[in-house]
Amino acid sequence: MATHLCKDRALVNDWHVVADCSAIASDAPFSTRLMGVDLMIARNGGGMSIVRTDTGQPVCSEKRYGFVWACLGKPERDPFYIRESDEADRHLLSGGSIAVNVSGLRLVENFLDMGHFPFVHTGFLGEEPHTEVLPYTVSIAEEDEILATECKFYQPIASPTAQQGMQVDYTYKVIRPYTVALYKSNPVDPSRMDVIVIFVQPLDEDNCVAHSYLCYLKDGMDASAVRSFMQLIFAQDKRILESQVPKRLPLDPRAETPIRADVVSVTYRRWLEERKVTYGAIPFRTASGADSRDRMEG
Numbered sequence: 667m668a669t670h671l672c673k674d675r676a677l678v679n680d681w682h683v684v685a686d687c688s689a690i691a692s693d694a695p696f697s698t699r700l701m702g703v704d705l706m707i708a709r710n711g712g713g714m715s716i717v718r719t720d721t722g723q724p725v726c727s728e729k730r731y732g733f734v735w736a737c738l739g740k741p742e743r744d745p746f747y748i749r750e751s752d753e754a755d756r757h758l759l760s761g762g763s764i765a766v767n768v769s770g771l772r773l774v775e776n777f778l779d780m781g782h783f784p785f786v787h788t789g790f791l792g793e794e795p796h797t798e799v800l801p802y803t804v805s806i807a808e809e810d811e812i813l814a815t816e817c818k819f820y821q822p823i824a825s826p827t828a829q830q831g832m833q834v835d836y837t838y839k840v841i842r843p844y845t846v847a848l849y850k851s852n853p854v855d856p857s858r859m860d861v862i863v864i865f866v867q868p869l870d871e872d873n874c875v876a877h878s879y880l881c882y883l884k885d886g887m888d889a890s891a892v893r894s895f896m897q898l899i900f901a902q903d904k905r906i907l908e909s910q911v912p913k914r915l916p917l918d919p920r921a922e923t924p925i926r927a928d929v930v931s932v933t934y935r936r937w938l939e940e941r942k943v944t945y946g947a948i949p950f951r952t953a954s955g956a957d958s959r960d961r962m963e964g
């Protein structure tokens with residue numbers, strides 16, 4: 667399918683991570699792409715400047731959590747605030763930026779899916795015969811985020827500090843269409859949660875870069891071990907994601923048969939549809955035959 671520029675207001679007027687700050691050299695600009703628009707990022711004193719390579723026009727930019735952010739339109743709100751990033755007893759670091767040949771919406775949905783743990787992350791995040799996804803609760807929070815709570819899954823090696831298999835408590839939060847967070851019980855102090863946030867950069871509708879931001883409690887944990895663990899897990903996901911057909915996420919609820927474990931993914935697709943997010947999706951065709959892209963306003 668041909669690449670087209672994004673017209674979804676919810677995405678054009680929002681912030682997106684476009685690079686890890688450490689990837690931007692002081693003497694050479696860094697080129698990347700956001701929703702079909704080629705960008706050039708350069709260091710500019712203590713900050714960063716971003717221009718579109720097609721028009722040479724500057725693009726709104728920010729630095730936060732060690733990443734460079736861009737907004738192609740007019741920002742309507744700030745980047746998502748991560749409360750745990752203010753806690754001194756946590757490692758705060760990038761878990762890496764991984765390019766994946768699939769729609770970023772597919773990547774978010776895969777991140778929300780516990781059902782794949784025993785089969786894709788065998789021996790780490792799951793193993794047979796512990797394959798059942800137990801019932802959990804999904805709600806839309808006041809901030810218009812999707813919350814999946816009371817998620818539980820047996821994991822042989824839940825994190826780099828795990829000494830044995832354990833039942834892990836999860837909370838998922840979809841914060842923006844292309845931003846998702848996971849709160850996971852810490853093996854050393856089960857009363858607190860480790861946090862992984864995935865900022866997905868849609869390069870175009872069929873390609874993305876997943877930038878991960880990790881907020882892990884330091885106790886008993888080495889920063890490099892956290893990062894390597896994340897990269898090991900993500901490499902397993904990349905292989906599965908790139909084999910998905912179609913590459914874009916269908917929003918029609920009948921397109922892919924839902925099972926109980928998919929409650930959060932069904933909610934995510936509906937939430938995208940209601941917010942008129944079409945970029946990276948296969949819009950839901952209505953009974954009249956018009957699809958939601960035709961109904962959308964620029």
Ligand SMILES: [Fe+2]
Binds near residue numbers: 776777786
């Ligand atoms: Fe996975």
